[in-house]
Amino acid sequence: MSIFKEKEGFTRRQFLKGSAILAVTVVVTGVFAKFGVDIYKASDDYIAERVQGLYTLDESMAIRRSHNNPEIAQIYQEFLSPGGVNPVSEKAHHLLHTRYGKDIPALIEELEHHDEDHAA
Amino acid sequence: MSTVIAEGVIHVTNDCKACDHCTSICPTGAISGMLGQKHHIDPRLCVNCGQCLINCPFGAISDASSVEMVRQALNDSTKIVVVQEAPAVRVALGEEFGLAPGTNVKNKMYAALRKLGFDRVYDTEFTADLTIMEEGTELIHRVFNALGVEGFESSGPLPQFTSCCPAWIKYAEDKYPHILPHISSAKSPQQMFGPVAKTYGAMKLNVDPEDMIVVSVMPCTAKKYECDRPEMIASGFKDVDYVITTRELAEMIKADGIDFLNLADEDADKFIGLSTGAATIFGATGGVMEAALRTAYEILSEEKLDKVEFEAVRGLAPVREATVEIPVKALGTKLPVHVCVVTGLKYVDSVIEDVLAGRSTYHFIEVMNCPGGCINGGGQPIRRDTY
Amino acid sequence: MSEIKGKVLKHDQQTRMMHWVHLICFIILGLTGIAFYWDINIISNIFGGPANASLVHRWTGVLFLTGPTIYILLNFERFSRFIDTISTFTKNDIAWLKTMGGYVPFIKVEHAPPQDKYNAGQKILGGLIIIGCLLIILTGFPMWLWRYTLPAAFLSMCYNIHFWTAIIMILLVGGHFFLAAIHPKSRVEFASMMMDGYVDAEITAHHNESWFNELQKVE
Known part of the structure; x- marks a missing residue:
């Protein structure tokens, strides 16, 4: 009965191949990590681009201040505060302002009876 | 509650x-x-x-999703369907059609909405300007009250928080009820548009507000919740009927086979559709602050700003602060206005706790839930590109 | 060849241990992975529900990485020889691949070309398993350790690569198991890797002729 075995040790060629595989593994890991870091860095770029889009649009607008909007002046003069531009008028308060948290049920009550009060 | x-x-x-x-x-x-x-x-x-x-x-x-209801309303000839679009929609909608982020498609968007069958195409930016008028005036009243000027005793405490972000409002209501008096009582631009359209708009169009359906196109999913809040009935009807997101609008445009990129430019309809640059930047973090500063500065100082850009409040850092010196003509002094901009609810807690403990020196604090502001809202096109 | 008597030590103890560790890890990883990817509660309940199955999956993954790593560091010579073997394709290998070594029923082969320690099919399998393990480990750890910081685009890419690599590896390992344990021509090798490491010299001389000629006789 004879036992056969592989020869121990390795040749230069075998050593280089084994080392190369380990080196390739390290390089692949590095490339993958670099890829991940690049994605991580670029993942929020679109936010800045969209913000810049709004600022560029703002610069191209003829009117850039809210109080210079002619339709704003018109709605105050004709509807919200007849005769002038007076924000937080009674009508503006009714339509454009609200309340929060525990004040909401009272606000709903008021709004539901608002028309009746004005009709009366 | x-x-x-x-x-x-x-x-x-x-x-x-x-x-x-x-x-x-x-x-x-x-x-x-x-x-x-x-x-x-x-x-x-x-x-x-x-x-x-x-x-x-x-x-x-x-x-x-409310797309089905919007479709029904559009097909119903007895209803006048009006639509408003948030500032952030116009720089992101194009992404769904292959354009780069930040490309302005405002005028194509108006055209596409008309093609979809909306009877009147207005713009949330109009009510954003209205918000600035109301919220800015409220802020001036609060500052005057704090300075001891007579006639403003009924104003709320300082600092004033913005109220445009429905996610932030719900967060404050749920977690910090004591901060609520600090939040501006002005509604958000979307919820201002509803009652304005169903009263003033209906009057101008000569229609019964009952036959009017107000649809908003928003970059935001919290707006869907906001329009369903029970107190939003100032016009006597549900103020804003349906909210669809930027993504859903893009889907509707694609489903109708509209060639979006080749649409001719159109403008919004009159009376409640004209917008300004100040309203446009509402969609970016710090935008409400900047728009408010432009108006507050010019109204208080009664002089024209040479440079309307307030670079100090721009940027993408989660918490930014700045001080703007405003010469107040009525008082004859210079008033240093301390402002703070928070983007991302995760970062708001320390700011709120400073306010509640009385340590805060700010006058005006803008809070937006989403990092970067509305342009990065939950209803915006989803980006999976890498670089 | 009938005069060849004796046994060939094909896989030494550490190799067999590494193979066992890797095999058990692979089965656990495959089962848990399938369980929570497709919500198969019957499987995930064996591991204590989806959350625990995921925990088992992750720590088995650590073993799946460290087992072979330790083996390679301790047996770098053997590993280098293995890499050399599976990366060398001679004319014989290509001839073997053309006839699939006689394993495919409808291709009749009189005498397959002489093969090295591993035949051409095994060489390709070895290469694919190395690439697959590398991919699955590289994508697996970010999904676990940096799931909060990494952007969704990168995470979804990791999940996709992880998933498809896993599917391909399960198929490969299934084929490997069939040939090494069930197929009548090659199941004699089962015992060598799973049990004592020895193969009959006669079989080796027949299946791995090139390699057998290089072996040294100990006794």
Whole structure:
């Protein structure tokens, strides 16, 4: 009965191949990590681009201040505060302002009876 | 009392692969579940911001949709359907049609909405300007009250917080009820548009507000929740009927086979459709602040600003602060206005606690839930590009 | 060849241990992975529910990485020889691949070309398993350790690569198991890797002729 075995040790060629595989593994890991870091860095770029889009649009607008909007002046003069531009008028308060948290049920009550009060 | 809506707008579908990414995105810790376990959103804690939705690697989180109702309203010839679009929609809608982020498609958007069958195309930017008028005036009243000027005793305390972000409002109502007096009583631009359209708009169009359907196109999923809040009935009807997101609008445009990129430019309709640059920047973090400063400065100082850009409040850092010197003509002094801009609800807690403890020196604080502002809202096109 | 008597030590103790560790890890990883990817509660309940199955999956993954790593560091010579063997394709290997070594029923082969320690099919399998393990480990750890910081685009890419690599590896390992344990021509090798490491010299001389000629006789 004879036992056969592989020869121990390795040749230069075998050593280089084994080392190369380990080196390739390290390089692949590095490339993958670099890829991940690049994605991580670029993942929020679109936010800045969209913000810049709004600022560029703002610069191209003829009117850039809210109080210079002619339709704003018109709605105050004709509807919200007849005769002038007076924000937080009674009508503006009714339509454009609200309340929060525990004040909401009272606000709903008021709004539901608002028309009746004005009709009366 | 918090909100009345039991079921939230945002929910995790069965496609959840339990990757656990969303729990780090959620600003309020509403999402429960461990790695490997299907996740669940607690509607009581959820502020409906949709950040988890746009950040889910599997697209497994979805929002409640009103597209069907909008379609029905559009097909109903007895209804006058008017539409408003938020500032952030116009620089992101193009992405769904292959354009680069930040490309302005405002005028094509108006044209597409008309093609979809909306009877009148207005613009939320008009009511954003209205918000500045109301909220800015309220701020001036609060500052005058704090300075001891007579006649403003009924004004609220300083600092004043902005009220445009429905996610932030729900968060404050749920977690910090004592901060509520500090929040501007002005409604958000979307909720200002509803009553304005159903009263002034209906008057101008000569229609019965009952036959009017107000649809908004928003970059935001929390707006869907906001329009359903029970107190939003100032016009005598439900102020804003339906909210669709930027994504849903793009889907509608694609479903109707509209060649979006080749549409001719159009403008918004008259009376409640004209907008300004100040309203446009509402969609970016710091934009409400900048727009308010432009108006407050010119009204208080009664002189014209040479440079309307306030670079100090721009940027993408989560918490930014700045001081603007405003010469107040009525008082004859220079007033240093301390402002703060918060983007991302995760960062607002320390600011609120400073205010509640009386340590805060700010006059005006802008809070937006989404990092970067509305342009990165939960209803915006989902970006999975890498570089 | 009938005069060849004796046994060939094909896989030494550490190799067999590494193979066992890797095999058990692979089965656990495959089962848990399938369980929570497709919500198969019957499987995940064996591991204590989806969350625990995921925990088992992750820590088995650590073993799946460290087992072979330690083996390679301790047996670098053997590993280098293995890499050399599976990366060398001679004319004989290509001839073997053309006839699939006689394993495919409808291709009749009189005498397959002489093969090295591993035949051409095994060489390709070895290469694919190395690439697959590398991909699955590289994508697996970010999904676990940096799931909060990494952007959704990268995470979804990791999940996709992880998933498809896993599917391909399960198929490969299934084929490997069939040939090494069930197929009548090659199942004699089962015992050498799974049990004592020895193969009959006669079989080796027939299946791995090139390699057998290089072996040294100990006794």
